[in-house]
Amino acid sequence: MVPTNYYLILSAVLFGLGVLAFVFKRNIITIFMSIELMLNAVNLAFVAFSQALGKTDGEVFVLFVIVVAAAEATVGLGIIILTARNRRSLNVERVDLLKL
């Protein structure tokens, strides 16, 4: 039996690493990937609580989070393709104007 605390601490560590990647990386695609990493960390906490409390609700929430993450990935990657086409660069520091 693995204590629930272990899962929650792992979730916190993964979330922290996601935030770290979000502020550290300069490539727009990698920054987007770190958002996915944070969502995954939250999912782990949801499933751990759901199993610990013996209720299935948390797992339903995880399914919703996964759906939202998939929708976010499609729209976000579309925006990334547009930005890359307009700026000829994937560096976030070169995207500093709202309008060309």
Add this chain to the structure above:
Amino acid sequence: MSAALLIFFVLAGLAVFGAVALILQSHPIHSALSLILVMLSLAGLYLLMGAEFVAAVQIIVYGGAVMVLFVFVIMLLNAGEEERTNFSKLATFAGVPLALALGGVIAAAIARSSGHLPAPAANGALTPTRELSKLLFSEFVYPFELTSFLILVAILGALVLAQRERN
């Protein structure tokens, strides 16, 4: 040390290794492969907790669909090594300690507070998928229908964004 604990530490180590590799790799395609490692080990952790349906969805949707989309975009845009400028140093010196502090505060709060939670039902006590679907289609039926609208809007948004402007 029991077998479940051993499996947990192996999978947790793989997940943390993948997350650290995502930060340290400078090429986006290597970061994407590290993220796939994180997602697969998280699917293993879900199985260890007995959430079999979530584990399958994690592999199919995250490890499959979403990451294929990422790799596809990386190859489409021919993304190379990331370039770092002077402003990147500012982000490193200010952002990294703050991010570490955030993760540390959350982990410390969890480690200190929740000693009362029972352990997840391990060792073959699987969540029945039937129960999950009953809950999804009875109590959560309105959010479920709304997610279908969300997906529809996302498809439309992606189409609108991806089409070339006609002049």
